[in-house]
Amino acid sequence: MSNSENSQSSASVAPTAIVHPNVKLGKNVVIEDFCIIGYPPKGYQPGELETVIGDDTHIRSNTIIYAGAALGSHCHVSHYVFIRENTNLGDHCSVGVNVVIEHHCQIGNNVRLQAQAGLCEYTVLEDDVWLGPRVITTNVPHPTCDKAKECLNGPVIRRGAILGAAVTVSPNLEIGERVLVGAGSVITKSTEDGAILFGVPAKKIGEVEGVKCQYELMPQSPYKTDGAAPTDAPARRVPFADLGAQYQRHKQEFRLAMDRVILNNRFINGQEVAEFEQSFASYCKTAYAIGVGSGTDALELALMGLGIGQGDEVITTPHTFIATAEAIALSGATPVFADIDPLTYQIDPAALESKITAKTKAIIPVHLYGHPAPMPEILAIAKKHGLRVIEDVAQAHGATINGQTVGGIGDVGCFSFYPGKNLGAYGDAGAVTTNDSELAARIAKLRDHGRSTKYLHQIIGRNSRLDTLQAALLNVKLKHLPKWTASRQAAAAHYQEKLAGLPLTLPAVAEGCEPVYHLYVVRCQDRDGLSAFLKANGIDSGVHYPTPLHLQPALAYLGYSAGDFPRTEEAAANILSLPMFPEITRDQIDYVAATIQRFFQA
Template sequence: MHIPLVDLQAQYQTIKEEVRVALDEVLADMELFLGPRTLAFEEAFAAYCGCRYGIGVSSGTDALTLALRACGIGPGDEVITVANTFIATIEAIAQVGARPVFVDIDPQTYTLDPAQVSAALTPRTRALLPVHLYGHPAEMEPLLAIARRAGLRVIEDASQAHGATYQGRRVGSLGDIGCFSLYYSKNLGAYGEAGICVTNDAALAERLRMLRDHGSRVRYHHELLGSNARLDELQAAVLLVKLRYLERWNAARQSHAHFYSEHLRTTVAALPVTRAWATHVYCYYVIQVEQRDQFRRLLEQAGISTGIHYPLPLHLQPACSYLGYQRGDLPQTEACAARVVSLPMYPELTEQQLTYVVEMVHKSLALCTPVADR
């Protein structure tokens, strides 16, 4: 049996007729960007998140970059975030000329530890950028309190948490701007690249709309220097179809995660947790094992694909060496990065596939050679 980490074809088979009709309608109109489907998706997704405004963009990276620009973050400013995330989080900060400042994580949720933020504040700090990682929200209430006291912006990187909630509110609706990647493998994914920002601030929404379209409200009249970061109509059409299924798909992910956890808790030392104030939507189902490379090879031999999100924290990446961090600076982040493994997770997993994964995880861990005995 072969079980991929993500099976996009399995999902496509359940919605392909709706998708084909939606794409045919776009191609019949030939209104290919900033058209009616983009507007409809922006409104629908913003409402889903509990926000007034949605601004579709061309990628999650652009969502973060434009959100920082809209908030006036630029050269000389500092943005506090985590090193346990995809590099796009840091690229966005660097692209606006600001400096990322890393804070360690809660080792159970893998998200920004609020208790460590105050010590990282300086007169140059302008924003907090928490990442809702793997589908679990960051602990927002203390972060928002810090931001209020210090006069900081809060930009949420919700790229892996479409539909997750914090104290009953959708992620993305808690800070100044929520940023989502709509990369094809996400809980809500386009058929290619796409992203969206959500906000309740009319002025920020208007600035984001200009920034994504060459700094203009009216064609060929440019009020500021923006970029080409528009969401195209084909992707918006696909996303409108898929948004109708997001809650159902998230519920399936949660059911699969419950199955994994119930059957692995006696074998796997570190399973995903869900805080009492959160819902988890399992973009990834992440466990920790000691003999990770051997464990993954054994699962691969059994036909089961796995992933590592993420093997080398950003503060230790060559691209971030200019920031001056050293190994040991973020001990929780580094410890988790050495052990995390992502198991197959997508809504269309069958009971047979889930059972097989669980059986092979048990067998593989039993075959792994303890480090001390090698």
């Protein structure tokens, strides 16, 4: 029986095979006797989920492939194989007899699964992975727990890994690239790239680099190390940031978090929002955190919550992203700028105090690049003049000054979770932190149409809720943030070591401060020349920010001119941001540093 869509009309389907509706069969597909393709999973009707079988794929007898699965081209699936829904196989994969692949597995290209292998839900196999007979992956440490299905988290097996017969892989771990695991081993913890492992539990016994093959390896083999690069090999590249690397390491956690939201239909104000708010307040050492739609919204809502608006002035730095001044302007208040400290790029307290007038109501220090602003001095000025302090913490999640975490020092903290931030969502998101219960309650109302119950609106508000999907992702990421911060700090230290002695101004750290290095910013007199040289050598860089706020066309009405803030303008002319992200390697930093050295030697 066949109700498939086969636009190529070249598939060969045995008469005893069952092909359900909404199955896309590619060219030259062969489906042998007694196969069932597109079988509907529980809760779905036949044809409700699309099933895809790629060109030139051969499926042997008695195999069952559930609806929602997708197989690439040139795959070979042996007899009695069982493949569940929402599983994807790449091109040129081989699946042996009696293999079981559970739902939500992601399998790359050129993967080999030998007989009787079993992949649990949420297993990830990257390209060129080879699993021997009876290899088993697992995804939950306590299968009898009543919450077991909410904790499923299979392993990630990186490109080129080889696992011998009857290897067992524990949940929620990562097997590095080109790892070789001996038969019968039990993997209980994540492994580094290129290791040879054996035993119960498996332990490292060698390095793959020391193992040679007497025969010629296939051209695309991940083990090919003869030193000859293919002629079409791309030039070496170091990205400015690499969100993909973070996703690859934690994608099963991210997917599971999103799946929980979707399956429970709690997209607006779901429990994940409250969970994140509580966890983030604890992280920031504040009493309250209110999730909002973006970092810009956080600033606007903070100003609204404090009653700042028409006729008021708010002092901030001209050396930041426009959102800071934009929020002030949108509140009806007037942005007033004060110049920066040329060493740390933070607002200069002395310059700030000179800008205070009778109309001044608040100060917005920006913890730029992940370095804390001089909060003790700013708080003293604010207290002296009766001003509110709104911290812009968009780039400084977790930074500290004198042991205090930024975002919990002033009256209110405003965070962005833009994807590229140290703690980033997969879209716009933000939060407001405070220790003031009345202010927290007011901002919570303002972000949700001014209401206290569903149809009772006590004040005029807006729609700026933190999306539940983003909150779910941020809950996962927040657990990793301390480690990511430590990685950024280690990367910055390595930069400092490797760039020492070059004609650059390296980042300075003020006394008592622990920055989190959202950006690693140097100064170079030939900034544009260095940037172009880095780009020619495959290294991305950036300028944060090339045009100070007082010279932005959108803020021309404030009446500022070139020369009003000389330290800001000088910085804008020669600052350069080098690649910085938690996954950056020492080797990548070495390459960046060596390239910069070559620039100055040219």
